[in-house]
Amino acid sequence: MAAGKDLKSILTKLQYSDDAKVVQQITAQMKQVQARMAGIKQKLVVMSGKGGVGKSMTTVNLALAFARQGAKVGLLDVDLNGPCVPRMMGLHGQSLRMTPEGAQPPVGPLGIKVASMDFFLDDASPVRWKGPMDLSPVWLGLMEMNVIREFLADVVWGELDYLLADLPPGAAADKPPVIAGFIPDLAGAIVVTTPSEVASDVVQKSVTYARDMGIRVLGIVENMSEYRCPSCGAENELFEGNTEAMCEVLDLPLLGRVPFDRKFAKTFDKGQPLLDPEYPTIQKYQDIVGRIQALLDYKKVLAEKL
Numbered sequence: 185m186a187a188g189k190d191l192k193s194i195l196t197k198l199q200y201s202d203d204a205k206v207v208q209q210i211t212a213q214m215k216q217v218q219a220r221m222a223g224i225k226q227k228l229v230v231m232s233g234k235g236g237v238g239k240s241m242t243t244v245n246l247a248l249a250f251a252r253q254g255a256k257v258g259l260l261d262v263d264l265n266g267p268c269v270p271r272m273m274g275l276h277g278q279s280l281r282m283t284p285e286g287a288q289p290p291v292g293p294l295g296i297k298v299a300s301m302d303f304f305l306d307d308a309s310p311v312r313w314k315g316p317m318d319l320s321p322v323w324l325g326l327m328e329m330n331v332i333r334e335f336l337a338d339v340v341w342g343e344l345d346y347l348l349a350d351l352p353p354g355a356a357a358d359k360p361p362v363i364a365g366f367i368p369d370l371a372g373a374i375v376v377t378t379p380s381e382v383a384s385d386v387v388q389k390s391v392t393y394a395r396d397m398g399i400r401v402l403g404i405v406e407n408m409s410e411y412r413c414p415s416c417g418a419e420n421e422l423f424e425g426n427t428e429a430m431c432e433v434l435d436l437p438l439l440g441r442v443p444f445d446r447k448f449a450k451t452f453d454k455g456q457p458l459l460d461p462e463y464p465t466i467q468k469y470q471d472i473v474g475r476i477q478a479l480l481d482y483k484k485v486l487a488e489k490l
């Protein structure tokens with residue numbers, strides 16, 4: 185992919201002619217991804233069961249919270265059909281810089297490096313399969329996985345304390361964990377949900393799939409817990425749903441609760457990320473990051489003792 189930066193040039197490189205070639209190609213891609221990510225201390229993925237629960241909003245704000253603590257941070261947006269991290273970070277329209285060493289990500293607020301599938305998509309048109317429709321799901325799945333691996337194999341991150349990856353929503357609950365599996369030495373996964381989603385079993389399925397794949401789920405972030413009134417700052421309940429009970433069943437910590445905050449939607453959706461460290465909703469993300477760090481440190485201490 186280093187030679188070209190458009191989706192078509194990635195696709196023409198992919199071969200499906202025989203099994204041996206496919207395995208060879210995947211092994212080479214995975215080795216390359218490992219080399220590219222060797223300078224990253226902690227790699228985290230952010231997943232959700234359904235779409236639209238605020239997974240990207242959470243990923244972006246966790247990245248900003250880590251960076252606010254002085255960490256070197258990278259943000260990876262791995263969604264072919266709805267990449268929105270660049271827009272939220274005020275980087276829409278920017279691109280990876282192609283160099284002989286690989287693709288260099290642009291730098292956003294607080295020095296965060298951002299790599300997104302959005303940088304390969306020309307306009308708002310979705311990625312479509314133009315062959316027989318009955319083959320569409322199979323081919324799209326195959327193509328998506330391969331494009332993502334190829335993309336990961338080319339981005340130059342350099343030295344980072346944290347990389348946060350925003351995974352596509354789990355239309356099939358196994359998709360995010362499979363993509364998470366492309367990232368070597370993953371420190372853990374954070375699952376985002378809303379109280380209204382808790383009633384469905386989509387979140388539980390995603391957690392189970394992730395665990396089956398050996399991914400350590402660090403905890404749950406409940407988004408849109410309450411509604412924060414923009415004029416008086418009062419917080420009121422928005423949906424019914426018991427995230428705490430679900431966390432207990434899944435034996436996971438509730439990392440934090442974030443209110444629905446209109447100021448957040450207005451600023452981030454317009455590409456003007458809110459950065460005020462004193463702002464109450466931003467402080468909620470700082471607390472969540474503190475809990476994630478404690479969990480990661482605990483894991484390190486345990487590993488050192490064993």
Ligand SMILES: Nc1ncnc2c1ncn2[C@@H]1O[C@H](COP(=O)(O)OP(=O)(O)OP(=O)(O)O)[C@@H](O)[C@H]1O
Pocket residue numbers: 232234235236237238239240241242263266268352353407408442443444445446448449450452453
């Ligand atoms: N806490 C919040 N307060 C206000 N608006 C929010 C909050 N969280 C998310 N939103 C808004 O909800 C919409 C969906 O959020 P987001 O894109 O983060 O969801 P998502 O789970 O990543 O969706 P998908 O997986 O489908 O890409 C956006 O317009 C976003 O600004």
